[in-house]
Each structure stands twice: as structure tokens, then as C-alpha cells.
Amino acid sequence: RKEVEQDPGPFNVPEGATVAFNCTYSNSASQSFFWYRQDCRKEPKLLMSVYSSGNEDGRFTAQLNRASQYISLLIRDSKLSDSATYLCVVNYGNQFYFGTGTSLTVIP
């Protein structure tokens, strides 16, 4: 079983739409959670950490559900510039485990 699993998509949404991604993790002792954004042929960049109480950064909201072992990312009012692959990352011990990413394309 993979440490972290994501729906690869692709998600194609119109500008202004709201879109949500989920990510499940297998290890209940996982300690830290993150969403990263990766543009085509670029390095991943930290989008936001995910806190137990949930957190928001502008149009982006992240949630953590430890009981069901998943994290989510909600993007409101999608912009063309949000088109990218979104990686779910989970930390356990000395290592970070990456999901394969969910591809998002925002259409004009």
C-alpha cells in the first residue's frame, strides 16, 4: 500500500470555479502534512502546511482529518495561474512521503 495516495485527475475547471482535492495517507502516526505545487518541468514549491485545526491562505483552504487519515485542499475562485500539479506530502519519522500529484487545469 502506498504511503500517500492522490487522485491524479486531471481536473479541468473553468475560471472562477471552486475545486477540491483529497489525499489519503496510510500511517496513522504521520506527523506533518503539506501541500506543494509543481509547475511543468519545475521543482515543487511549498503551497501551505496543513494544521490540525485547518487553515486558510487567501483562496486556499487546507483541512486535516486524522480519524479518516486524509487531507484536503480547496481552491476557491480558480485563476488561470492555478493550473499546476498539486502534491500531497506527509511526514513520518525522518522522511517525507509524496503523492503522485493531482493535475489541475483552469480553463478560460
Next chain:
Amino acid sequence: NAGVTQTPKFRILKIGQSMTLQCTQDMNHNYMYWYRQDPGMGLKLIYYSVGAGITDKGEVPNGYNVSRSTTEDFPLRLELAAPSQTSVYFCASSYGVQGRGGYTFGSGTRLTVV
């Protein structure tokens, strides 16, 4: 601050050749990592280091070696390159494993083995 710097950005190797991918960071991060990313796949951990003089294997260490003689540098060595090592390689660093800041990645090295 430059962050995490990787060199070279691109390289073509012939089967059986060797090379070293360089990675240096100027953020005084104690943790450093090497990942590979194959097309359409997630990042897979090759090796990591929790501090100078300490290295550990990740998920896919075969065919690679690392060293960590200083806090700043974490080179990745490929001996006897094989086509299966064609990939994009990312070096990353973090201040602490459980740090809220997560990783800082280098811009990657695109390696082709022919």
C-alpha cells in the same frame, strides 16, 4: 540567499559512465534529501542526511552514493549509469523534519542515460 543550488541542470551520460550531481544550500538546514521524479510519477527518496557525517538510504538507493562532509553540501554520485536512471533529480533541504516550513527544493537536474 540562493536557497538550494543544483548543478548541472542538464546532462546526457552514456551507459557505464559516472557523474556527480552537486547540491549546496546556504540556509544552514540540517536535513538534506535527494529525490528522483520519473515522468507522471511521484518523487522517490534516494538518500537523505540528518546532518554532516550522517547519511541514510531512502526508498530507491541502488546505483547511487552520497556523502555529507559539510552542512552545506550533499553531492549524489552515480556509478555505472544505466538507462533506468534517466530521470529528473531534485535536491531538497529542511531545517527540521517536523518543521512547518517543509522543504526547499533545488531547480532539478535532468539526466538522460543513453
